[in-house]
Amino acid sequence: MQIAIVLFDRFTALDAVGPYEMLCRLPGAETVFVAQRPGPVRGDRGSLTLVADKGFDEVPAPDIVVVPGGPGQSAQMENETLLGWLRTASATSTWTTSVCTGSLLLAAAGLLEGRRATSHWLTLDGLAAFGAEPTGERVVVDGRFITAAGVSSGIDMGLTLVGRIAGDEHAQAVQLMTEYDPRPPYDAGSPEKAPAALVDRLRAESRLVLR
Amino acid sequence: MQIAIVLFDRFTALDAVGPYEMLCRLPGAETVFVAQRPGPVRGDRGSLTLVADKGFDEVPAPDIVVVPGGPGQSAQMENETLLGWLRTASATSTWTTSVCTGSLLLAAAGLLEGRRATSHWLTLDGLAAFGAEPTGERVVVDGRFITAAGVSSGIDMGLTLVGRIAGDEHAQAVQLMTEYDPRPPYDAGSPEKAPAALVDRLRAESRLVLR
Numbered sequence: 001m002q003i004a005i006v007l008f009d010r011f012t013a014l015d016a017v018g019p020y021e022m023l024c025r026l027p028g029a030e031t032v033f034v035a036q037r038p039g040p041v042r043g044d045r046g047s048l049t050l051v052a053d054k055g056f057d058e059v060p061a062p063d064i065v066v067v068p069g070g071p072g073q074s075a076q077m078e079n080e081t082l083l084g085w086l087r088t089a090s091a092t093s094t095w096t097t098s099v100c101t102g103s104l105l106l107a108a109a110g111l112l113e114g115r116r117a118t119s120h121w122l123t124l125d126g127l128a129a130f131g132a133e134p135t136g137e138r139v140v141v142d143g144r145f146i147t148a149a150g151v152s153s154g155i156d157m158g159l160t161l162v163g164r165i166a167g168d169e170h171a172q173a174v175q176l177m178t179e180y181d182p183r184p185p186y187d188a189g190s191p192e193k194a195p196a197a198l199v200d201r202l203r204a205e206s207r208l209v210l211r
Numbered sequence: 212m213q214i215a216i217v218l219f220d221r222f223t224a225l226d227a228v229g230p231y232e233m234l235c236r237l238p239g240a241e242t243v244f245v246a247q248r249p250g251p252v253r254g255d256r257g258s259l260t261l262v263a264d265k266g267f268d269e270v271p272a273p274d275i276v277v278v279p280g281g282p283g284q285s286a287q288m289e290n291e292t293l294l295g296w297l298r299t300a301s302a303t304s305t306w307t308t309s310v311c312t313g314s315l316l317l318a319a320a321g322l323l324e325g326r327r328a329t330s331h332w333l334t335l336d337g338l339a340a341f342g343a344e345p346t347g348e349r350v351v352v353d354g355r356f357i358t359a360a361g362v363s364s365g366i367d368m369g370l371t372l373v374g375r376i377a378g379d380e381h382a383q384a385v386q387l388m389t390e391y392d393p394r395p396p397y398d399a400g401s402p403e404k405a406p407a408a409l410v411d412r413l414r415a416e417s418r419l420v421l422r
Binding site for chain 1: 223224225228229231232235241242243244251256258259260261262264311331332349350360361362363364366367370371374379380382383384386387388389390391392393394395396397399400401402404405406409410412413
C-alpha cells in the first residue's frame with residue numbers, strides 16, 4: 001500500500017507529519033514523500049526541511065494521497081504540474097486526503113466539485129469558489145475524499161483513515177503506541193471555542209496577509 | 212530565542228515536529244534542527260528524512276533544547292558526543308525538554324537525577340535506573356526540565372511551554388492557528404483508557420523487541 005505525501009515550498013510541517021505518523025503504521029504501508037522534483041523541501045518557517053524522496057513522475061499511482069497545506073499553498077494554485085498529478089493520482093487512488101489549505105489544492109484540481117469538504121477555519125470560504133460545499137467539521141469524509149481542518153487535525157484524519165482501512169482494533173493500537181490522548185492546556189482550538197476578540201484579531205491579520 | 216531540536220538516526224517524526232510546530236510560533240523564535248553531523252537524518256520508519264541544519268558544535272548554547280524519542284534512542288544511550296552536548300547545552304538553557312523516550316537520553320546524561328519525569332508508557336520504568344522519579348502524567352514540569360509522554364504528547368508540551376514563555380493569550384493564538392481542538396475517533400490513547408487486552412499485547416510485543 002503506497003502512501004504519497006505531497007511536499008511543496010513553504011508547506012506546514014505538522015500538516016504532513018501528523019497524518020504520516022498515523023498512516024505509516026498501517027500494515028504493509030510504504031510511505032513516500034513526493035514533490036515536483038526530488039530533494040529537500042523547505043517548510044513555512046524557514047527552519048525545517050523534509051526530503052522528498054521521489055518526484056511526481058516516479059509515483060504515478062499511489063493508493064493514498066495526502067496533501068498538506070501551509071502558506072506556500074497559494075503559490076501552487078495554478079501549478080499545472082502539481083494539479084495534473086493530483087488529478088491522475090486521484091483517478092486510481094483508494095483515498096485522496098488533505099489537511100488545512102491542502103483542500104484548496106484538491107479543489108483547484110477540480111476534485112472537490114459537489115463534495116462536502118473542510119479547510120483551515122480562516123480559508124474555509126475559499127472552497128465554494130471551486131464548487132465544493134464548505135463545512136466547519138474537523139474531518140470530512142465524502143466518498144473516497146477526506147479533508148481535514150487546520151494543521152493538527154491531520155492527526156485525527158490519519159487515525160480515522162487507519163480505522164477505515166485496518167479496522168478499529170488496529171487504529172486503537174496506533175493511538176495507544178502514539179499515546180494520542182490529547183490534553184491541550186487551553187480550550188481555544190477552534191473559532192467557536194476561542195475568545196471572540198482573538199478570533200477577530202487573527203481574522204483581521206489574515207486578511208492583511210492575503211490581500 | 213534559539214530553540215534546538217535534536218535529531219538522531221531512527222527518531223520518531225511526530226516527537227520532533229509536534230513541539231516544533233508550537234515552539235516555532237514563539238515571538239522571536241529561531242528553531243534549528245541539530246545533530247552530531249549536519250545533513251539528512253532518517254526517521255524510524257525509513258521513509259521520512261529531516262535535515263539537520265547544524266552540528267552540535269555549531270549550537271553550543273540554545274535557549275531551549277528539545278529531545279525527541281524513537282526506536283533509535285537506545286543506540287544513543289552511550290553516545291558521549293550527544294550526552295555531553297545535552298549536558299553543556301542544558302547548563303545554560305532556559306528550558307530543556309523531551310518527548311517520548313527522549314527523556315531516557317536526558318536521564319542517561321545525568322540531567323533528571325532527583326527529578327519527576329515521564330516517558331512513553333512502555334518505557335516509563337526505565338527512568339528510575341537513572342535516579343529520576345517516573346510519573347505517568349502526560350507533561351511533567353520539574354524546574355526548567357519538561358518531559359512529555361509518548362509521541363503526540365509533545366504537542367501538549369510545546370503549547371504548555373509557549374504559554375509559560377509568551378503568556379496565555381499568545382498560546383491560545385497558537386492553538387487557534389494550528390486548530391488544536393483534538394477529536395480522536397477512539398478513546399484508547401493511554402494504557403488506562405485502552406482495552407486491557409490491547410495493552411497486554413503491546414507490552415508483550417515490546418518486551419520481545421527490547422530483549
